Amino acid sequence: MTTRRALLGSLGGFCLAPGAVAQPASRSVRVAAIDWAAAESLLALGIEPVAVANTGLYRQWSTEPALPPTVADLGMPEEPNLERLLELRPDLILVSGWQVALRQTLARIAPVQIFSVFESNRTPLSNALAKMRALAREFGVEEVGAAFESRLEHGFEQSRKRLQATRRPAVLLAVLLTDGMRITIYGKGSLLGDVLDRLGLENAWTGAMPVFGRITIGIERLLELPDFWLLYMDQGHRTQVALQRLRANSIWRALPAVAAARVRPIAAVWPFAGAPTALRFAGIVTDRMSGGGAGHG
Structure with missing residues (x-):
């Protein structure tokens, strides 16, 4: 069984700056969503994430858009399964604002973006739509987002x-x-x-x-x-x-x-x-x- 300490040590070859941001060009890019708001936004844009935190509970709370059965489970959002995430080799990881403490660790696997709905500058729905538009631009699916x-x-x-x-x-x-x-x-x-x-x-x-x-x-x-x-x-x-x-x-x-x-x-x-x-x-x-x-x- 790989220990957490050993796993973190093995991530050295994947180390990226904590502030690094991926620039995905198509919906074929592999995205892991630790945050559920990000996960459902990806699905609404026609982009299937490779992994989502606690998929069983997610399916109970978020029934539409439906989460495909092929999406991997990353365990609890407070402490996602790093070994599984490393195996999946995502190109981008999306986390919520409250999960920002995970950013430095996760950035050693892949670039990390914050998908934060609750920010003081706008209402939550406005924030959610703004983040969704940003994803649509990055993935080149602006028409899907507009629809x-x-x-x-x-x-x-x-x-x-x-x-x-x-x-x-x-x-x-x-x-x-x-x-x-x-x-x-x-x-x-x-x-x-x-x-x-x-x-x-x-x-x-x-x-x-x-x-x-x-x-x-x-x-x-x-x-x-x-x-x-x-x-x-x-x-x-x-x-x-x-x-x-x-x-x-x-x-x-x-x-x-x-x-x-x-x-x-x-x-x-x-x-x-x-x-x-x-x-x-x-x-x-x-x-x-x-x-x-x-x-x-």
Whole structure:
């Protein structure tokens, strides 16, 4: 078994400057994506990555575009399998901003680029689209990238038209926690919050948000908010446990949204993803708020 120390030592022949950037000329270039937003963006551009971190979990969260079965699994994104990556001999490795600590090590295998969705200079969706355009230019598939953006804009436009048919209260996007006392919500600064903005929907949470645009709060704070719909991401068994405990909570039962059956499950998406997930999430929200399914509060 090759040890991590021995493997790092063997990478000397592949050493490149940490800031080196590849200039791929065609979609035949072999790209490894440690970051999932980068992986789905490549797929949307018609470029199949040779490897992605934790492919099993990726397929659970990101169903479209589908990840081909031939894509190699690099293990956990926090500590990708360097031996497997070396065997695959990629020409380029894409990582997220939060994975920047890996850059120096990975750059000894292949040039590394940062695919960061969460930067302070723009909204997450704008960042994701800008990074996707850059990839399209590097791979010479600008027309594919432009076609995707047209589909994105058309999808948002169609969703807005459907939602404008009926006046709706603000929306709270949430993940229910299993303690039955807290929820995690997504607001300004999150990719999911950006989607609400593009759909013309008001986010019920207007308070301060930390990095990544999500915050965990006690459900008692929901009593302070004006009328809203609560859309929670269904994470299977964890969500069922949370709902069971919430239904026994008098504060939860006192929420107007719960009493009016405006609490609805939606398909879970990876909240730190890119533009393809934003497009899919827009459809999920629109379907649910246009009458797709009954409340489950």
